[in-house]
Amino acid sequence: MTNDSKPWLVRIPEVFDGVTEEVLKRTGGTLRRQLGQEYHLIDVANAEAVQESEVTKFLLWNLPIEHMWPCDPRKMDLFIEKAAQTLAKKFGSRKPQALFIGQLNPGSPDRYYRGVASNLRGRALQLFEGLSVSEVEAQDPGKETLFCLVGKEGLFCGMQSPRAANGLYPGGSKFIDQSSPDTVSRAGAKIAEALHYILMYRKPMAEGSHWVELGACPGGMTAELLKRGQRVTAIDRAPLDKRLQSKPGVKFILAEVATFVPPQGTIYDAVLSDLNGPPGESIGHVIRLSASLRQGGLVVFTLKVPRVENVDGASRIFDTIVATAEKAGLNLFAQTHLTYNRHEFTLFFEKA
Ligand SMILES: C[S@@+](CC[C@H](N)C(=O)[O-])C[C@H]1O[C@@H](n2cnc3c(N)ncnc32)[C@H](O)[C@@H]1O
Numbered sequence: 288m289t290n291d292s293k294p295w296l297v298r299i300p301e302v303f304d305g306v307t308e309e310v311l312k313r314t315g316g317t318l319r320r321q322l323g324q325e326y327h328l329i330d331v332a333n334a335e336a337v338q339e340s341e342v343t344k345f346l347l348w349n350l351p352i353e354h355m356w357p358c359d360p361r362k363m364d365l366f367i368e369k370a371a372q373t374l375a376k377k378f379g380s381r382k383p384q385a386l387f388i389g390q391l392n393p394g395s396p397d398r399y400y401r402g403v404a405s406n407l408r409g410r411a412l413q414l415f416e417g418l419s420v421s422e423v424e425a426q427d428p429g430k431e432t433l434f435c436l437v438g439k440e441g442l443f444c445g446m447q448s449p450r451a452a453n454g455l456y457p458g459g460s461k462f463i464d465q466s467s468p469d470t471v472s473r474a475g476a477k478i479a480e481a482l483h484y485i486l487m488y489r490k491p492m493a494e495g496s497h498w499v500e501l502g503a504c505p506g507g508m509t510a511e512l513l514k515r516g517q518r519v520t521a522i523d524r525a526p527l528d529k530r531l532q533s534k535p536g537v538k539f540i541l542a543e544v545a546t547f548v549p550p551q552g553t554i555y556d557a558v559l560s561d562l563n564g565p566p567g568e569s570i571g572h573v574i575r576l577s578a579s580l581r582q583g584g585l586v587v588f589t590l591k592v593p594r595v596e597n598v599d600g601a602s603r604i605f606d607t608i609v610a611t612a613e614k615a616g617l618n619l620f621a622q623t624h625l626t627y628n629r630h631e632f633t634l635f636f637e638k639a
Pocket residue numbers: 471472473474475501502503504505506507508509522523524525542543544545561562563564
């Protein structure tokens with residue numbers, strides 16, 4: 288730890304357990320302690336190593352910690368009142384655009400800290416004057432928000448823009464309910480979360496936008512796109528879930544992606560690929576079909592990597608795919624590991 292090192296909270300998804308130590312080391316950070324489910328409180332000398340280094344893609348979310356109160360809130364008298372007063376005193380004059388409080392252990396069946404997060408936010412909002420934003424998705428992604436995380440280890444807070452933190456919610460996860468019997472597949476949550484994530488970079492897709500979706504079946508992602516008023520040409524060599532076949536807005540093509548030729552004159556607004564073949568082949572299909580993508584059109588690409596066993600192995604695949612896409616005029620503007628991703632990253636490109 289150096290004299291000017293700062294505490295930083297980084298969230299590393301559980302699927303990267305095998306490389307967590309290596310990722311932390313490459314941020315230049317020294318581990319102080321592990322918190323909650325996936326959080327690590329580290330001391331870093333150089334913020335850029337956290338936010339711009341090659342390991343950034345392994346960090347689901349990050350926050351410089353400017354105020355912490357390590358304690359068990361359950362055992363602390365008047366925790367909410369004292370914490371809210373301190374937040375207002377420490378951060379009020381810095382005028383954050385918003386205040387959001389999440390849990391260090393959101394998956395826990397213990398609802399206690401969920402209540403603490405919500406009651407603390409409620410009380411703190413009474414003390415802060417005129418925060419301009421109250422809805423998560425209404426945040427200006429480039430302006431500072433006061434984010435806090437709370438759990439049995441205490442309260443950890445700091446100000447940072449959502450884009451620098453890599454997410455609009457504290458912790459970076461948007462909860463997507465998959466319990467409905469209408470849920471077609473787990474993949475639906477990935478596109479739902481991806482569309483939320485890119486609000487930090489682009490306006491939402493206009494109603495009626497036309498997507499070409501590669502590797503669409505059984506159709507969880509298609510269902511989410513249709514729900515949002517999008518039109519979808521869905522291609523797969525496996526069948527689409529029956530519930531989607533007659534839905535308005537979807538055209539299903541049962542075929543090998545390589546054989547699909549867009550009808551003459553078709554211009555898509557977006558390409559979505561969740562193909563489960565080798566990534567080099569999948570990006571090849573995306574590039575071929577991007578000839579029919581409008582300028583500025585969006586590509587959402589799930590990059591599936593083998594079980595991540597070292598940082599360099601995954602980074603090499605990542606860099607090769609990005610370089611191939613960029614050579615073909617698709618510019619990477621964001622990448623992340625979504626909460627609902629397994630051994631995969633989600634990459635976002637725009638057609639130059
Ligand atoms: C991970 S699954 C996609 C899940 C889907 N996105 C959803 O929302 O339910 C991958 C799909 O890619 C399809 N696939 C892989 N390679 C393909 C190819 N060359 N041509 C057509 N479909 C392909 C598989 O049949 C499989 O349905």
